[in-house]
């Protein structure tokens with residue numbers, strides 16, 4: 001799907017939104033197989049309905065044979081039954097298998113498509129920095145896609161089956177029932193096809209009752225899912241921050257926070273139980289009544305001699321089919337409600353990802369290639385538009401080492417992110433060498449996997465030889481990790497903060513970027529280790545431009561120049577007077593340079 005289509009989904013109706021979400025797969029390179037499966041399953045559904053029609057006719061013949069004590073016909077009809085039953089079971093099994101296959105293929109394709117939507121143009125990064133009106137992209141991709149494909153197929157095929165059932169059995173029931181004279185109640189008219197009308201009334205009454213008792217269920221279920229997700233997320237956060245919690249002795253706080261979340265689940269659960277027991281009671285009564293009710297309405301015709309026993313049984317079975325199909329139609333609103341919620345969440349995710357991509361692509365901070373790093377009249381603002389840094393004019397030549405300093409919260413990281421191209425808010429012009437850029441944050445990202453993968457990231461683990469990997473490990477004084485190069489583990493949890501920072505540095509030595517941005521990337525190191533790391537960068541990457549953010553005075557000596565964010569920095573809560581004074585000064589440059 002192109003971006004315009006996705007974006008246009010914002011104001012569309014439900015079906016249009018569904019089509020916008022579903023269409024890409026049905027037009028994709030997999031469309032041949034997808035349509036073949038869809039048509040085969042639809043045909044199998046209709047074949048099953050046809051089997052039901054034959055079984056309905058069989059009912060008439062079978063009970064007539066019983067009534068006439070016709071042994072030969074009885075045996076013959078048993079064989080017919082076996083053939084029909086085999087046919088029906090075969091269709092049902094094949095249909096279920098093919099539906100699962102289609103579900104798998106569709107979900108696999110959509111998951112890949114949505115992962116692209118999330119990752120392309122760095123939408124995933126912006127979605128974390130700014131609220132675009134969607135939440136938990138991981139849940140959208142894992143849970144909502146799973147539900148969307150399964151529910152859409154289920155709804156679609158049930159709809160086909162029930163429409164086909166109605167089309168076939170309404171006619172049969174109409175023919176069988178004949179007109180009902182209303183003379184007994186004083187009306188000199190007759191009601192044609194009365195069994196059809198009675199089955200419609202029965203389905204509407206029954207479904208109305210179910211609706212009255214169960215209408216709160218879907219809201220309670222959705223709230224339950226949200227509370228379960230909150231509980232799960234809190235437990236995952238505890239796992240992720242196990243050491244910090246243990247070191248702060250926060251077990252009691254964590255336990256009570258988790259208990260509070262679980263209590264919320266229980267409170268909702270009680271509502272669910274209360275809503276369900278009433279609904280289940282009514283359902284059981286309705287199901288029992290459905291066994292006898294068709295007999296009650298068909299019996300007058302039988303006793304009036306309109307039906308033979310076979311005709312009675314055929315009418316009963318046709319009545320049950322019509323009533324079942326009508327009930328499904330009326331009750332499908334529950335499935336529709338959760339389907340609608342799925343579609344809304346996926347549409348909002350897609351819209352948000354597209355807005356994020358566009359915001360980055362159409363940033364007013366223009367970027368062009370050049371021989372050096374140059375910032376001309378750059379303003380950096382917060383995602384909401386408030387000014388952070390204004391009128392920045394900076395320049396850095398190849399091989400220069402610059403430290404960026406300023407008070408906490410003054411906007412150093414935001415400026416580095418603007419340089420790296422993941423902070424689109426602001427305006428101005430940035431010139432960058434079109435070469436490799438690497439960004440080392442304070443807490444480096446180490447993927448779960450082997451140490452080889454962690455050190456080579458984002459390249460593949462075999463992009464560098466073992467000799468190269470071992471060498472940079474020893475250069476960063478991580479030689480003791482060499483025997484564990486092929487060990488699988490969560491390295492962020494195993495390595496000390498300083499080891500993680502040195503591992504990230506080893507990664508930079510492997511990748512040899514043309515310019516390197518370090519955002520407090522050595523903050524966890526002791527002074528000698530920090531000095532050693534900067535010396536390494538100087539000898540190993542002599543031609544790379546390095547811009548470091550650091551609060552530590554010792555870091556200054558490892559660099560050639562300092563960019564100091566001074567009084568001109570604007571905190572997000574700055575008042576308008578200071579903002580305008582600062583604008584006046586911005587002509588001289590918002591960042592002072594030594």
Ligand SMILES: Nc1ncnc2c1ncn2[C@@H]1O[C@H](COP(=O)(O)OP(=O)(O)OP(=O)(O)O)[C@@H](O)[C@H]1O
Nearest residue numbers: 129130382383407408409410411412413414415572
């Ligand atoms: N995604 C965001 N949404 C809103 N405000 C943000 C966002 N990211 C950063 N800020 C705000 O922008 C300001 C500058 O943040 P930044 O991280 O650039 O500061 P910093 O100078 O690097 O601070 P420190 O030295 O403490 O790391 C801070 O007030 C911060 O709260």
